[in-house]
Every structure is written in C-alpha cells, then in structure tokens.
Amino acid sequence: MAQEDVAPIRVGLLGAGTVGSQTARLLVEQKDELAARIGRPIELTGVACLDPAETDPFPWIDKAIVTTDTMSVATNSDIVIELIGGTGVARKFVLAAIESGASVVTANKALLAKYGPEIYAAAEAKGVDIYFEASVGGAIPFLKPLRESLVGDKVTSMLGIVNGTTNYILDEMTTKGLDFDDVLKDAQAKGYAEADPTGDIEGYDAANKAAIMATLGFHTSVTIDDVSVEGITKITADDIAAATAENKVIKLLAVVENTDAGVSARVYPALISNTHPLASVHGSFNAVFVKAEAADDLMFYGRGAGGAPTASAVVGDVVTEARHIAQGCTGPSIPLYKDLKKAPIEASKAEFAVRFVIHDNPGVLAAIAAKFADHGVSINGVNQDLKPTLKDPGYDGELQQLRLVTHMTDELTLRETVKDVCELDCVCGEPSILRVLN
Structure with a gap:
C-alpha cells in the first residue's frame, strides 16, 4: 500500500518554547524524509500552548493547529510530545495521553525523577510506550543504549557531567581565576544561566537526571527524594587555584552506583585529574561515563542543552515510536523488577x-x-x-x-x-x- 493511502501518524505537541518550536521545525521541514524512514506518513496535528501568539515567530508552525486546549491535543494524538516542563500539569496531561492510548515522548527530567515509576507503570498497563532520551544529556544518545544495548549486561556505576550551566561556570572560574558570583552574573548576562539559577547551581537539575540514570541502569525505582544533592555555590577561587596547582579540575558530577551497600544516587562537585576523560568536557557539553561488567568502560558525549540539539533527541524518539506504530508493535518497557535498598x-x-x-x-x-x-x-x-x-x-x-x-x-x-x-x-x-x- 502506498504511503499516501495510509492514514498519517498523528503527533501532538504540548509546549512551543525553545525546544518545542525546534521540535516542530524538524517535524515539518523533514516531513517527507521522516516518512521515508518510518514507512508511513507522520503529521504534526496539534500544538498546545498558553498563548497562540507564542508561535508567531515560528513560520513553520501552521497556526490552524495551534490551540490553548492542551487536553484535546493530549487525548487526540497517536504520539504526544510533552515539553511543558514542571511536575504539575505535565503529569496530568502525560497520564491522560497514556490513558487515551497515545505513546509519550518527553524531555521533562523533573517529571520523570518524581513520578517516573508511576508513568512507566501506566504506559505498560495501557500497552503504549514512553521515551525520554532528551531528559538526560540533551542531544546525547545515552538512555536508549542504556535501555536496549546494555540490557544484557550489568551496569555497576555511572558518573556524568549533566548540567551545562554549572560546567560553564566552573570552566570560567578555572580559566579566568574569577569568583563564583562574578562568573554567575556574566553567565546570566550571556544567557547561559537562568535569571533564577537555583535549579542548576544547587545541583537539583543534575539530581533529577541522576534519578533517571539510576532507575534505568539498575532496574529499580529511584526518585528525586533518594538523591543526595550538593551544588557549586560554595566553590571559591581558592578551591580552583588549589585544584589547578595539583593538575586537577573541579566538575559537578552526577554519580550513581550499585554496590553491596545498596543503590546510591548523588550529585556533588569533585576533584578529577586533568587526564580523566571528563576533565576535557567543557562549556555546555555533557558526558556520561558508564561502567558495566562485560562492556567495561563506555563514554557518551555531546551537547547537553539548546533548542536544536535537544529537539534532535526528541524527534529521534518520535521516529522510534512512529516505527513501532507502523509495524504494529511496542518498544521495550521499563521493568522496575528490583527492590534494591538505598545506600545512605x-x-x-x-x-x-x-x-x-x-x-x-x-x-x-x-x-x-x-x-x-x-x-x-x-x-x-x-x-x-x-x-x-x-x-x-x-x-x-x-x-x-x-x-x-x-x-x-x-x-x-x-x-x-x-x-x-x-x-x-x-x-x-x-x-x-x-x-x-x-
């Protein structure tokens, strides 16, 4: 049957901000190419946002499909892309989409870190998929290998630089010898840090990602409440100078481990040698270092933020799920079959x-x-x-x-x-x- 005789796969987009607008652009501009890769047409049929005027700067978004009725888009699509952010209304719409029979793609690390086990169970019960590659590491293809390529191995630990804002700040402190407050103000002026940077500099953003990493890597429920968090606000120019004198650098790390003491998920600034692979990760780039029993050491590296890089991961998930729909199957579930104790x-x-x-x-x-x-x-x-x-x-x-x-x-x-x-x-x-x- 020719593609033009097959109903298109309907994609609904919730949120048209920095990542949402770029996701829409990739879906629209690559429509024919994506259809060829999927084997079936794919169409952006709804874009939900608080104010339709938000989409005015984006000519690739058809204004006829823009609406403020988010629930309608969430429950009348084959694939729902959730890019609203936060843990309140986002949870409501994601669960509603799943209940309606739609699969979900999201980049919402806070949502998954808090309600991930509930959402994964709901998707499995309904026979739909949940994908979230962009929630950790932006454009880096890391979670899919963790879910699929390493499923036959035993992951023992992961450590990563998963927040570009703090990585940029520590880089600037190191190269320019400046204090934390001065670099933060500069980062805000350049748009590298939010007006309220608390989530980044106190480590909460990285902690959300650590919870997701531990859940997928160790097949057990780990939420944000299980993560120990320490940010970079206490790092001084003296700390940086001392590290430099010892041929080391300071990096904010997300560290998850599965040991005899239990599962631990932690975020903290650490001293690492200049020869360690993570020492060469600069600016907004992210990297995750994985240790597995059979595969040994693996490292994933790429841009950890930005509209287009993050949208690349989102659309990659959309294509993966669209292929499943075209083939009449579902992807791998997220079995949290282990009840592992948490190491203090x-x-x-x-x-x-x-x-x-x-x-x-x-x-x-x-x-x-x-x-x-x-x-x-x-x-x-x-x-x-x-x-x-x-x-x-x-x-x-x-x-x-x-x-x-x-x-x-x-x-x-x-x-x-x-x-x-x-x-x-x-x-x-x-x-x-x-x-x-x-």
Whole structure:
C-alpha cells in the first residue's frame, strides 16, 4: 500500500518554547524524509500552548493547529510530545495521553525523577510506550543504549557531567581565576544561566537526571527524594587555584552506583585529574561515563542543552515510536523488577580533599593532624603552599591554607572530623570539602 493511502501518524505537541518550536521545525521541514524512514506518513496535528501568539515567530508552525486546549491535543494524538516542563500539569496531561492510548515522548527530567515509576507503570498497563532520551544529556544518545544495548549486561556505576550551566561556570572560574558570583552574573548576562539559577547551581537539575540514570541502569525505582544533592555555590577561587596547582579540575558530577551497600544516587562537585576523560568536557557539553561488567568502560558525549540539539533527541524518539506504530508493535518497557535498598550518603566512601584556612603558627598542623588521627582518618597528602584570600578580623598574624587529602574514608566520619578541627582556635572560616575522583 502506498504511503499516501495510509492514514498519517498523528503527533501532538504540548509546549512551543525553545525546544518545542525546534521540535516542530524538524517535524515539518523533514516531513517527507521522516516518512521515508518510518514507512508511513507522520503529521504534526496539534500544538498546545498558553498563548497562540507564542508561535508567531515560528513560520513553520501552521497556526490552524495551534490551540490553548492542551487536553484535546493530549487525548487526540497517536504520539504526544510533552515539553511543558514542571511536575504539575505535565503529569496530568502525560497520564491522560497514556490513558487515551497515545505513546509519550518527553524531555521533562523533573517529571520523570518524581513520578517516573508511576508513568512507566501506566504506559505498560495501557500497552503504549514512553521515551525520554532528551531528559538526560540533551542531544546525547545515552538512555536508549542504556535501555536496549546494555540490557544484557550489568551496569555497576555511572558518573556524568549533566548540567551545562554549572560546567560553564566552573570552566570560567578555572580559566579566568574569577569568583563564583562574578562568573554567575556574566553567565546570566550571556544567557547561559537562568535569571533564577537555583535549579542548576544547587545541583537539583543534575539530581533529577541522576534519578533517571539510576532507575534505568539498575532496574529499580529511584526518585528525586533518594538523591543526595550538593551544588557549586560554595566553590571559591581558592578551591580552583588549589585544584589547578595539583593538575586537577573541579566538575559537578552526577554519580550513581550499585554496590553491596545498596543503590546510591548523588550529585556533588569533585576533584578529577586533568587526564580523566571528563576533565576535557567543557562549556555546555555533557558526558556520561558508564561502567558495566562485560562492556567495561563506555563514554557518551555531546551537547547537553539548546533548542536544536535537544529537539534532535526528541524527534529521534518520535521516529522510534512512529516505527513501532507502523509495524504494529511496542518498544521495550521499563521493568522496575528490583527492590534494591538505598545506600545512605553517610556510608559512602571516598578520598577527600579538605582545605582549611589556619593561623600560620608552630604546632597548628600537628593539632589538626591529631584530630584526624583521633577519628581514624588517614592523611595521604598535605599542601601548605597557597595563600588564602580569606581574612580573619580577629587575628593580626599571617594566614595559610592547609590542604589535606585523605585515604578512603566514609563521609560521616570525615565530616565529624572536620567539625572537631573547626573548633580549634587556629582555624578560621568555613572549610572546603571535595571528593577526589581517581
């Protein structure tokens, strides 16, 4: 049967913002090419947004299909693309689309990190598909290999740079020697950071992605509530200078692991060697480093944000699902068949780099080392070469930075040790604590 004799696959788009408008452009401009790849026509039949005027700058969007009736688009399509964002109305429309028999494509990491297990179960019960490649890593084809190519292997850990805003800020602090606040203002002026950057700089955006990574990688339910989060707002120019002096860089990492202690999902800034593959990931680019038992080390790299790059991943999911519809089948479900315990962050072990600002007097190092010994924390290295920018108004003498690197220790013990050290009169200011990734 010729394609023109077959009813087109109806695609409904919820949201016409930066990513939504570019998704519409790719669907419209590549309509014939996509039909040839799918084996059946595909048509954008509805675009829902709060104000139809939002689509005026986009001539490729047919104004006749633009509506404010989001529920109508959600329940009268074969494939629904959810690009509204957030976790409130987006959840309502996604579940309504699934209930109507539509498959769903979304880039909404916050929605999946909070309600993913519920949505996956609803899709499986209804016999439809849910795809969300663009929710982690933008244009990077990472989640599909995790769902399909590695399904015969056992993934043990993943760590990634999954937020371009924080990666850009840390890059600028490193290359220009600027403080965090100055770089953030510059990033906002250039459009690299939101007016309210909290979700990025406090690590919440990366935490949403970590929850999705852990859920898919370990076949168990991990939500945003299970993720330990630490952002980059406490990173100072002194931290950057100390890292540079040791041939290291600071990166905000999403780290998920499946160990005997349980599943852990964490976001934190860490020191990594300049020779590590993730050290060369700059600006808005993202990368995820995967370790699997049989495949060993894998790395996925690409643009992690932007309208067109993210739309590329969205349309890729649409084509995948359209092929399933054309062939009368469904794709792989997301079986969360394991009920794995969650490992507490306090029990996680790592090497730590701890930086104190101290009074430059005899006996100070010995006093601090004694505190570490009292808690059984072994010191691997000491550095006192760098002068601090911090001043102690109650002390007239010289100040010095003391940087200690520990052997492997658990986080709870390390933080108790640091708390005791900070009670010494010779220590001023707030210490810096960074994990060291080897």
